[in-house]
Structures are given as C-alpha cells and as structure tokens.
Amino acid sequence: MRFFPTIYLASGAIAAVVAPQNDQPNCILYHRAEMAEEAECGNRDIIKACFEKLETQAVPQLEECYKSAGCTDDKASILALGAEERCLTKIAGGELRKRSRAVLEARAPEPTYMARADDLLENAPGLLGRATTSSSNTETMSGSSCVTASLTKVNTCEPRSSGGGSTCSDVEQTSWVCTPGWTCSFNVEGTHICMVLHNSLDVAGIIVAIVMAVGAIAGIVTITYLCIQNKKEQKRLTAKAEATALARAATKKKRAAERTPLNQGGASAPPPPATLSPIAPEARWLEVLGRGARTWEVYKRRARVVGGDSPKRGVHLAVSRLTL
Structure with a gap:
C-alpha cells in the first residue's frame, strides 16, 4: 500500500x-x-x-x-x-x-532490481560470453x-x-x-x-526500377495480345457471316430453280392461243367455212390421210382442228 x-x-x-x-x-x-x-x-x-x-x-x-x-x-x-x-x-x-x-x-x-538470468549466465563459470552488438545511427x-x-x-x-x-x-x-x-x-x-541525402541509385532502387519496368512491359504485351486476338475474332466473325450469306443465297437460288417450269429451261415457250373476236356463232362458222374453202385442198388431202377410208370423218377432223 x-x-x-x-x-x-x-x-x-x-x-x-x-x-x-x-x-x-x-x-x-x-x-x-x-x-x-x-x-x-x-x-x-x-x-x-x-x-x-x-x-x-x-x-x-x-x-x-x-x-x-x-x-x-x-x-x-x-x-x-x-x-x-x-x-x-x-x-x-x-x-x-x-x-x-x-x-x-x-x-x-527508486526501484530495486533483481539479478537477470542473462547476467547469471554471463557470470557463470565455464560458459562463453554472449556476443553483444552496438548500433550507432550515423x-x-x-x-x-x-x-x-x-x-x-x-x-x-x-x-x-x-x-x-x-x-x-x-x-x-x-x-x-x-x-x-x-x-x-x-x-x-x-x-x-x-x-x-541519398541521391544515388542503390541496389534497392535498381530492384524497384526493374520490377516496375517488367510490370510496364508485361502490361504493354498483354494489351497488344488482347488487341490482336480481338482483330482475329472480328475477322473470323466477318468470314462466318459472309459464308452464311453465300449459303443462304445459294439455297434461295436452288429453290427458285426448282420452282421454274421445264419449258423455260432454254426452249422457247409456245405462242399464246389465238383469241377470237366476240362475234355471233353464225358469223364464226361462216369465217371458219371461208378459211376452210381457201385451204380445202390441203384439208382434203389431210382428210384422206387421217380419215383413211372415211373421207367425211377426215373432213370433220380437219374442220374441228381449224376451229381450235
């Protein structure tokens, strides 16, 4: 106390x-x-x-x-x-x-000190003294x-x-x-x-400079590599898009060719059928008979060839073809 x-x-x-x-x-x-x-x-x-x-x-x-x-x-x-x-x-x-x-x-x-274990060890006989270091800040x-x-x-x-x-x-x-x-x-x-004043570059400064230089070079190399990879990816995507567009165009062309009629494959299409003017049936038959009279000889010969033994049947066939 x-x-x-x-x-x-x-x-x-x-x-x-x-x-x-x-x-x-x-x-x-x-x-x-x-x-x-x-x-x-x-x-x-x-x-x-x-x-x-x-x-x-x-x-x-x-x-x-x-x-x-x-x-x-x-x-x-x-x-x-x-x-x-x-x-x-x-x-x-x-x-x-x-x-x-x-x-x-x-x-x-004033405090009272007890003997330390280090002092006892240093003063003990038969034991080597402990090495002491003294540092001075110069x-x-x-x-x-x-x-x-x-x-x-x-x-x-x-x-x-x-x-x-x-x-x-x-x-x-x-x-x-x-x-x-x-x-x-x-x-x-x-x-x-x-x-x-330390103005010279010592070993620690050289190490720090080398580490910073390596980091800067690594960053530049990484950025360059990523840019090259990005360009390659863009080219690949562009080529893929072009190939897809060509494939679609070829498919459309093939389907269009399949839908085209056969008579349009190089042969000329037949002329459209002749259309008769809107006239009365009697006048139409008269026109038919007039044309038949002018080509009677031709149809007569055809009637003989087509009709065989029945010339009347051949004449009827010739007249029907003429009307058509």
Whole structure:
C-alpha cells in the first residue's frame, strides 16, 4: 500500500504546477519564442522580433507580425485568429506535461532490481560470453552541428501601438544553410534535424526500377495480345457471316430453280392461243367455212390421210382442228 501515497503526492504536485499556468491571461506574450517557432509561414526570426515588441496579444497586431514576416494576408489572418488556441493546447500544454513528468520522476521511488538470468549466465563459470552488438545511427544529426548560420538584412515593418500604420526598418535575419550532402528540417521543438541525402541509385532502387519496368512491359504485351486476338475474332466473325450469306443465297437460288417450269429451261415457250373476236356463232362458222374453202385442198388431202377410208370423218377432223 506504499504505492498510493506516492501517487497522491505526485498528483498534488501536478496540480500545483498546472494551476498557476492556466491562470495566465496572455499565453502568447508568455510564450513569444515558442509561438514564433511554430509559425507555418514567413521568417521565424522576424516573427519572434515582432512578438518581443508586442504589449498585447490582439489579433490585428499578431496579423501584422505574420504579414511583415512574409505570410500572405489569408494565412496571416488564419494564424492570428488561432494563435491563442494553439498556444494553450500545444505550447502551454506541452510545458505542463514536461513539468508533470519531471515531478513524477522526482517523486517516484527508486526501484530495486533483481539479478537477470542473462547476467547469471554471463557470470557463470565455464560458459562463453554472449556476443553483444552496438548500433550507432550515423545518418542523422540534430542541433546546430549540421547547419551553418548566415546573416542577411531584411526590411521588416512593425505595427504601431497608437495611430495605426507601421514602422519599417532593416533587421538582420539569421538563415541556416544545411551541410552539403545532408537534408535539414525542424522538429516540433524547433531543433534542427539533419539526415544524409541519398541521391544515388542503390541496389534497392535498381530492384524497384526493374520490377516496375517488367510490370510496364508485361502490361504493354498483354494489351497488344488482347488487341490482336480481338482483330482475329472480328475477322473470323466477318468470314462466318459472309459464308452464311453465300449459303443462304445459294439455297434461295436452288429453290427458285426448282420452282421454274421445264419449258423455260432454254426452249422457247409456245405462242399464246389465238383469241377470237366476240362475234355471233353464225358469223364464226361462216369465217371458219371461208378459211376452210381457201385451204380445202390441203384439208382434203389431210382428210384422206387421217380419215383413211372415211373421207367425211377426215373432213370433220380437219374442220374441228381449224376451229381450235
């Protein structure tokens, strides 16, 4: 049960640290340097110098500081409106967490350690020592050891506390140049972080490039193959449609030939029968007899040949043929 009094003491210390911080009405003025470092645009040194001269944390004055450092009007307005909230949540909250962590570490009792099995094995006689490896990260650095500072003059404008307007002057600005072969940036706390810049193509890059090239070639080959197959299929379907059309035409021609009469197969058709004019039966018989008289000799001979021994029968046959 000794653990609970320690927690109570630590909680009381945290409350003692947190209480005065939350009572500060001007968080931005209290954390000027931190607020300048967390700016997302413009020159941080110019913003810091402008914040040092502020007497109040009014939004227009903050906006003028951001604009004088090189921020756009919209960005400066956004940063000025949310400056107090960012100060309370990020900067002041981070400081409180650091203080509370320090209090807990100071109040926490020192733990007692028992001998580990690894230590026993290493110290045991007759056993070989275990190989240990130590790794050091030589590709990253932090702080000012990886950057070089250079001073440049920049024309900055500061807002006036009364009367409006701003006063412009030349301010020396510190710019940081990264070490050749390294890439540099800032962390959350505003400390320089540098890493080795890899611009050469190593084995992993070559493997990735080969894999991507093989994938691209495979995609092109697949698309080409599918296009060729599609063209072949289109040709096959076209040939099939043409063959079907020819077969249907041949079938229709054959059926039409089967329906055609035999007398139309090269022989001339007989002339249509003669039609008699619509006349009276008596006149028709007179016409028949007249034609028979003109060809009497012919029909007489035919009557003899056709009729044989009965010439009357032959005459009747000749007359009937004439009428037909």
